[in-house]
């Protein structure tokens with residue numbers, strides 16, 4: 001639009017043209033008000049100061065019976081979902097938009113109003129078309145689809161943020177578990193760092209979820225990082241994020257790190273004992289200052305994160321060996337909670353088996369099974385180095401191997417062939433065919449070498465390696481890090497061997 005004074009001085013235009021322009025500019029407001037379906041003006045503070053005659057038709061739909069209940073009120077109170085305030089704040093027009101609220105859907109336009117000095121003094125809102133559904137079918141369909149997608153994405157996000165587990169998910173009523181839950185409930189009420197100690201599969205991650213779920217941060221994200229699973233070179237970016245432009249290519253746009261994602265919520269640092277020394281100092285700083293610096297940025301971002309760390313390693317020993325910073329250890333070890341191994345709380349075995357059997361049956365669609373007392377006798381004798389994860393694995397294997405509705409000792413012996421026979425009188429005999437089947441399907445922890453055929457040494461060694469690795473993986477429920485520890489080799493060596501031996505999918 002021409003400013004009025006420019007038109008007035010446009011002497012090079014013919015007189016007629018000038019007066020038309022002048023008239024147009026002066027009557028623009030009037031013209032708009034009469035042409036569009038409705039028009040409203042808000043002041044700098046977002047208060048409605050005027051509405052056109054046409055706009056009044058929308059008041060009943062907005063639940064307003066008289067003009068005085070509308071004019072003079074904050075626009076976002078009387079027009080749900082309006083973006084007029086954003087236009088005032090940003091100074092940018094929204095020329096075409098769809099506004100949906102209880103009065104219907106409208107094609108609208110919003111324009112900021114400025115004084116001669118360029119200062120925002122308010123905004124103009126135009127209803128270009130009411131109920132455009134009929135005339136703008138294709139656009140509306142697209143809008144509806146996008147709206148649905150947005151709602152689905154929001155639901156998914158809310159779902160992801162909802163804690164996966166609560167204290168009720170932590171099965172067990174043994175004195176050890178009762179004590180663990182008591183400590184965890186107490187610490188949930190605070191913002192202190194928590195250190196969960198325990199063997200693999202004892203439920204450290206589950207407990208971390210439960211602490212988050214019982215804390216005041218429950219409405220905010222729970223973000224987990226398994227430090228052992230992230231290559232060392234990527235850990236810093238994973239934790240602290242990457243500033244836009246720090247890298248070329250796909251990462252150019254930058255990426256939030258886990259600290260940022262967990263802002264306001266809980267960050268679960270699993271396998272903290274595997275934290276590389278170089279990053280320990282940065283982690284300590286982030287924990288102490290509650291500030292992070294994304295890679296490639298020199299800006300510090302404030303975060304508010306509660307940390308729950310977990311490890312199956314002896315952190316105190318790592319500190320004494322100089323592999324873990326003492327200051328970080330003390331920072332994390334504010335409230336240590338030790339989770340008992342399954343073999344220390346065999347009293348919980350029945351409740352766990354019942355819960356896990358239910359879960360496996362529900363997930364797989366298999367029928368429910370009853371586990372007999374002689375089967376429990378077998379289960380009680382197994383060392384359970386993989387703890388609950390291993391227990392679930394064993395149960396799942398047994399359920400897959402047999403259609404019987406009663407799971408007896410013999411069923412479990414197929415999967416746990418090394419468990420010694422129970423004393424006579426207990427029906428735990430293994431049918432020969434069962435034993436053969438077990439040999440074919442599952443690795444035996446204590447498999448005897450084949451007496452008949454003497455194999456070439458490299459072949460025999462490979463066979464032994466294959467068996468040991470398979471046994472370690474079975475014992476740890478497939479957890480490679482834990483398996484590598486059982487085998488006394490590094491995780492990298494384990495991966496190499498899995499590839500060499502053709503077990504990469506194990």
Ligand SMILES: Nc1ncnc2c1ncn2[C@@H]1O[C@H](COP(=O)(O)OP(=O)(O)OP(=O)(O)O)[C@@H](O)[C@H]1O
Nearest residue numbers: 169170171199200201202203204205206388389479
């Ligand atoms: N007390 C329990 N009640 C029910 N399920 C449990 C319990 N403890 C562990 N589980 C289940 O066992 C599996 C392993 O648990 P989780 O991952 O929490 O163990 P972890 O100690 O964090 O293991 P890791 O050190 O290997 O990461 C999960 O599927 C979890 O749901």
